[in-house]
Amino acid sequence: MSKPTTNYVDGEWRGSETGETIEVRNPANPDEVVATYPRSDKRDAAAAVDAAATAEAAWRDTPGPERGRILREAGTILDGRKEELTDILVAEEGKARPEAAGEVQRTIDIFHYFAGKASDLAGTRKASSGRDTNLYTRREPVGVAALVTPWNYPIAIPAWKLAPALVSGNTVVLKPASLAPGVVIEVARALDEAGLPDGVLNVVTGPGSTVGDEFITSEGTDLVSFTGSSEVGEMVYEQATGEGKRVQTEMGGKNPTLVTSSADPAEAADIVASGGFGTTGQSCTACSRAVVHEAVHDEFVAELVKRAESIDVGPGHDHEMGPQVSEAELSSTLDYIDVASNEGATLAAGGGVPDGDAVETGHFVEPTVFTEVEPDMRIAQEEVFGPVVGVIEVSDFEEGIAVANDVEYGLSASVVTDDHGEANRFVDAIDAGVVKVNEKTTGLELHVPFGGFKRSSSETWREQGDAGLRFYTIEKTVYDGY
Known part of the structure; x- marks a missing residue:
């Protein structure tokens, strides 16, 4: 089983400034330490944001089909490692193996799905009331996306945030849940091997109170996507909107x-x-x-x-x-x-x-x-x-x-x-x-919107499919009088 022990920042695998680590234990046998990860702090998070901000312009200018090619290649790499990823997920989060394998496959499917959407992000042409004007829209990335993800679906939820963010031209800083970060590290490894440029994705492990807070409040991040409890999500929403950021939160249910x-x-x-x-x-x-x-x-x-x-x-x-x-x-x-x-x-x-x-x-x-x-x-x-x-x-x-x-x-x-x-x-x-x-409440198709009402969501932006792409893009309307 792979036991990654470092953050992924600016295309490098590195430890934390603190030198401290987090032990992840097998929930079926808590005496077993599955792996250790950096207990990072605000300094590590800030370095990740700086790397994402530096990489933003070049990634924005990368043609959509090229971005899609990298995602497709990463999905193929993950497909070749399904057994290993399933082992990590079972050991860290505790899921029954068929459930863990299904989550890994969903992640592969998400990467391949959004890779295919990469060529459809150009915008639309509209009829102009003037004879000499071309009127059209462009969909452009928002900037640096801060993703804070939970332990209960530790690879699928990061994937359905990460894939649309990357394919639409945003750079990313991602804080996985400390209870089960291993599969996210492996996703970063696959993207790195697929040729993702340095700084486009940065993964930092550590407490939400330090790493997550820095990602959410930093002047260098432009949008925030959070999945977790309603209590924490509502605080995240308040923090991020107070900083003028675009925010998406998916939270609890009953x-x-x-x-x-x-x-x-x-x-x-x-x-x-x-x-x-x-x-x-x-x-x-x-x-x-x-x-x-x-x-x-x-x-x-x-x-x-x-x-x-x-x-x-x-x-x-x-x-x-x-x-x-x-x-x-x-x-x-x-x-x-x-x-x-x-x-x-x-x-x-x-x-x-x-x-x-x-x-x-x-x-x-x-x-x-x-x-x-x-x-x-x-x-x-x-x-x-x-x-x-x-x-x-x-x-x-x-x-x-x-x-x-x-x-x-x-x-x-x-x-x-x-x-x-x-x-x-x-x-x-x-x-x-x-x-x-006549179906169970669980289980989601990856190409349709996902989100809740009331305290289950900020009721702003939905995830998955075209709705996910809308969150990570902003429209520009062009009047071309040439």
């Missing part, structure tokens, strides 16, 4: 699946279990609330409990559900389970740490189901970020919609129904940026 009276309870349980327990519930789009019509409630609960109890929990390399990423995340999930019980919810499945030699030392938790959850309980209102689903019983479709919308978040939502009219009403009425019919 995502519902509405199960209507026409739904098949077994199918609905499959959908909720996949959305709620997949990736150990550590996804901003994970289903944490099943809002269920009383006519199918009891049968749905029985089916969901059956699925929760059948999940094989253990180290990600050979089990269905891996550990939580850290002791702190596990502790938070167990605290929420205690809160739910104390508030009067009924524990129907899980609720503790699993038994067995394979899970003896890691940050493991059982897939958990609560019933008799009231909409105002904390378990129904606050993001847990673990494999915990609360079931809320409702008497009709309208009450279900009201309960689904009665939270501060609005990222992803789904409905399970056999009535197309109900599906259409749900799409119209739900307050969420991603809406699914």
Whole structure:
């Protein structure tokens, strides 16, 4: 397994000014140190910003198809290293291997997709009211992009920010999450090998309070893209907009699946279990609330409990559900389970740490189901970020919609129904940026916009596809009277 130990700044692999390091431990076996990375500070971050600013003009002037060629080559290099990247992701973040492999493949697909978009960034020609004027628009890069990315999708989320930023001509400074930075370092390595010019991408590991803060507030950065908690994201938004920067934030979720009276309870349980327990519930789009019509409630609960109890929990390399990423995340999930019980919810499945030699030392938790959850309980209102689903019983479709919308978040939502009219009403009425019919709340196509409502997003700019390119470009209108 590759164990990179340096930052990537101005085309060089270098240590930090502090000389200090961060240990990344295997969440399935915390005694195992997977790798060490620089514990960088503001000096390292400032050097990265300086390098990106210096490289900006030349990269801006590089033809789009050439930028695309480099991204395509980097994607091909990553494709040849899928097994290695998957190993790093499982060891650092803890994902089950099929989930980790899928995330790596998504990253490759993102690079190839945006490489293909590189030739479509020239703008549009418009009809002029004057006979002797050519009227057209140009799409140009904004400048230096500061990217701050999370640990739960440690390669896919950096990729869907990085690829459109680079292909549209911006230079980049990137701070990966300290819990799982290895795969981002490998992305930088692939881009370097593909011929990316020095300074165009700079990756610095270290705390958000130093590296991230410098990236966000520096006069040398022009736009900021952040994914993480709502509490931190709202501070980032305030900081960056206060500096006059273009800002995109994607944050938390409390995502519902509405199960209507026409739904098949077994199918609905499959959908909720996949959305709620997949990736150990550590996804901003994970289903944490099943809002269920009383006519199918009891049968749905029985089916969901059956699925929760059948999940094989253990180290990600050979089990269905891996550990939580850290002791702190596990502790938070167990605290929420205690809160739910104390508030009067009924524990129907899980609720503790699993038994067995394979899970003896890691940050493991059982897939958990609560019933008799009231909409105002904390378990129904606050993001847990673990494999915990609360079931809320409702008497009709309208009450279900009201309960689904009665939270501060609005990222992803789904409905399970056999009535197309109900599906259409749900799409119209739900307050969420991603809406699914008879599908789980998790899982995204890479070529369509992604973002949320309310506290799930700054509600400014969407990510992915053409929407992602719009964030990283600015339009110039040209009146050519020649």
